[in-house]
Each structure stands twice: as structure tokens, then as C-alpha cells.
Amino acid sequence: xxxMQDNRDHRERESREALSRIVIDTQGNEWVVHExxxxxxxAHGNRCLIFSSPAVxxxxxxxxxQWVRLTSGELLDLLGDTSPA
Numbered sequence: 001x002x003x004m005q006d007n008r009d010h011r012e013r014e015s016r017e018a019l020s021r022i023v024i025d026t027q028g029n030e031w032v033v034h035e036x037x038x039x040x041x042x043a044h045g046n047r048c049l050i051f052s053s054p055a056v057x058x059x060x061x062x063x064x065x066q067w068v069r070l071t072s073g074e075l076l077d078l079l080g081d082t083s084p085a
Contacts, residue, residue, distance in 0.1 A: 023072040029053050033075060035067070051079060 020034040031051045038048050049060040049067060060078045067075065 019068055021068060021072075021075060023075055025076055029055075031076070033067075049078065 020032060023031050023033060025031065031053050033049055033051050035047055035049050038044075038046060044061040049063050051058040051060065058079060063078050064070070067078070070078075
């Protein structure tokens with residue numbers, strides 16, 4: 001259950017490229033989440049979400065356009081749909 005961590009969530013709203021979230025999972029790991037363009041030939045889409053922690057980086061290719069409005073738990077649930085970075 002992620003809801004007890006929702007109060008530790010932060011948002012930054014400067015521009016779409018700079019838009020990021022910081023969420024804390026149930027194990028206490030801090031993830032910085034941001035959306036980036038992916039023009040590379042190997043990319044699975046035009047954009048992806050990057051989830052980065054001190055130990056690992058993950059890309060999420062399928063996510064809602066309004067991902068920044070998701071709760072911390074909903075955002076962390078997206079990590080179930082990942083590919084290695």
C-alpha cells in the first residue's frame with residue numbers, strides 16, 4: 001500500500017520537460033520521475049517516463065498523458081510495465 005507515503009510526494013511544474021515527481025515507495029526508496037523525448041531508433045515510443053533511484057533507472061513506455069496527476073501509489077504501480085533503461 002503506497003498511500004501512507006503520499007504526503008511525501010513533491011511536484012515541480014516549470015515546463016513539460018522539467019516536470020518531475022519525487023515519490024517514496026513502501027521500502028523507503030526515493031524515485032525521481034520525469035518524462036523525456038525518446039527520438040532514438042530503439043525507442044518504444046516518442047516519449048517515456050524515467051524512474052530513477054540511487055540504485056536503478058527504469059523506463060515506462062505506456063502511461064497516461066496526465067501522469068503527473070496520479071497519486072504516488074498509482075505512479076509507482078506503473079513500474080509494473082517497465083523495460084530496462
